[in-house]
Amino acid sequence: MGGGTSTGGSGSTGDLSIVIDEPFAPAANWALETDDAFVLTKAGCLETLAKYDTSGALKPMLAVSWKQSGPKTWDIKLRQDVKFQDGTPLDAAAVVGALKHELGAKAPAAAFSPETIAGVKAVDDATVEITTVAPDALLPYRLAAPNTGILAPKAYTGSSTNPKGTCTGPFRISKEIPQQAIQLKRNTSYWGGSVKLATAEVRFIADGAKRATQVQTGEAQIARKIPVSSVQNLKGGSGISVQTQELPRTTELVLNNKKAPFDKVEVRQAIQAAIDTKAITKAVYQGAGRPAVGPFAPGEPWTPEGADAVQADTVKAKALLAKAGVAPASIKMQLIAYNEGAGFSDLAAVIQQELKAVGITVTIKTADYASVEPDLLSGDFQAALLSRNHLGDMPDPLGFLTADYTCKGGYNLSHFCDPKIDALIEKAASTKDPKTRYADYAQVAAELQSRAVDVFLAHETESAAVASGVKGYAVHPYYTLTADLSLGSQ
Structure with a gap:
């Protein structure tokens, strides 16, 4: 899969591919209670009920709204138009199953664990009720953490979590090269609208200098977590911008x-x-x-x-x-x-x-x-x-x-x-x-x-190194490959 190359055709949603270099590879067989969840949200596959905006605000994602109905009770209303990439509907039963799987992990994520969550149940097909152990005003923030991402029921039927075809995001995993890369294709049925890129590859490269070099040579279009020494070199070059954020x-x-x-x-x-x-x-x-x-x-x-x-x-x-x-x-x-x-x-x-x-x-x-x-x-x-x-x-x-x-x-x-x-x-x-x-x-x-x-x-x-022509990218702790990310004239 070439970086930034045409895959044929024209189409209003674009036909280009992108390569993104990430520093950390999945290390726990895609267990969502681990940092592997962050790999999946950055790759545009995994989505959560709420979305975190770097301004500090929360926005609806797979949920349309949330309401605290009691000191320890929250009602979460789900989108009605979402399907998992395997074609099954996102409904309350699927969401409850995913969240209960996280609660039942051997070492649950801090954001969503039995220490804070007392129970999860379906009220009806479109409503999930979450009960907390103590009064918790921040339950919606917990639902924006990548560790609370929602996968289709079949993701949890094997010996390990399987995100292939079970996400709801704009991209689906088409191939995994263990510890090296994942290749992704556009989710043509994405609930959020058109996805601008046709395909993408996320490479896992621990060496920061190598990540920077790949953008310089055109092998990649985005490289995250560029070391300080490489930032200074890249700033003097042409065709590459460096985005730095505290x-x-x-x-x-x-x-x-x-x-x-x-x-x-x-x-x-x-x-x-x-x-x-x-x-x-x-x-x-x-x-x-x-x-x-x-x-x-x-x-x-x-x-x-x-x-x-x-x-x-x-x-x-x-x-x-x-x-x-x-x-x-x-x-x-x-x-x-x-x-x-x-x-x-x-x-x-x-x-x-x-x-x-x-x-x-x-x-x-x-x-x-x-x-x-x-x-x-x-x-x-x-x-x-x-x-x-x-x-x-x-x-x-x-x-x-x-x-x-x-x-x-x-x-x-x-x-x-x-x-x-x-x-x-x-x-x-x-x-x-x-x-x-x-x-x-x-x-x-x-x-x-x-x-x-x-x-x-x-x-x-x-700091992230970004090739010229990349549009719609911003440094974010949870999201990199999004539906709005594009190349060239898209």
Whole structure:
């Protein structure tokens, strides 16, 4: 399948093909409770009941509306004109079956799990009732998470999830080359109208420089997550544009709050004060990021007003250690930098030198993330670098804050626990008014920053290389290949 080449014919909906380079391949046999769901939404196959707009709004997708009929009950009205790619209708029974399959997963996604969802049932052919464990004002946001995507019933009849022919999106999978690519064809019966591209290929290429090169050579038309070094090269070329957008993603130094001496707030604050985030963003990220002001970036509606990056101050760091009664030389910190983290090896080396200036010895451990995650989850570590998307679990910070900073959070790598923070996050979950809810998030963020629960380092950006002639593309955490994406004169 050639990139951007004609497949014959003319047709009002176009006859061209596109190649898109993605960094991550499916790794869990298309299990929707995993990140494989994001691969499928980006490939234009999988769709959800609600659609997330980067402005922060939710729009109808497979559902036309949703209404909270009681404190713990939501009624979801479905579109009447949708068919799965195998020709079967999308009705309440199919939606209930798909959502129950997600709830029954061995490790359900944080956005939609038995911890938050009490039940799902069909009221009639076009209405699904979802009951939550506690009052939950954010159920519609959960239904926009790719992990709650809806596949046809036959997708779940085998030993693994099968998205081939069972999606509702503008593209259907025609061929899969394991760990290398998926090829797709236009869904000619798409409920959303005409699909401009006839075919597409999504390639999984881990090497960021190679992804950038393929756009330069014309082998691909879009390449996501281009490394900073490649961005600088591409900006000088012709026929290629670079789209850069700040992500809801922050790089942080995770500190194990349960392990001495990091159980002392002054020690954590000392480490925070010793690290120069401005120097890090300049040296490691080469300007493709901003010094972190906490878990959320400036300009986001849930960021504390006036939040600013901590100023590096070695004198203050030493004074905080003295206040804690901890001699700097007694801190022998092992820092985990997993291989998949962009720039983590360089970042770890900078942190090592900056902490050395206050007398703290840092040794660096590098490994694949899969090999270190069990220790991170169990608490058998001291410190680790982490890149965390606070809208990854669902398009609202509630999922992130619940998973990472509540006492029973499923991804609480900091092993931080404060019942008052739990109560504030629980209050936010039941708050309908966005401004009030965002104020609660801001209060939590301010607490995390002031107590140095983690050391937030940099707010990240994502750059995509886009060939000339590509129309209808925008950087988005969930969607890449869409019905409106086109080439040339389309």
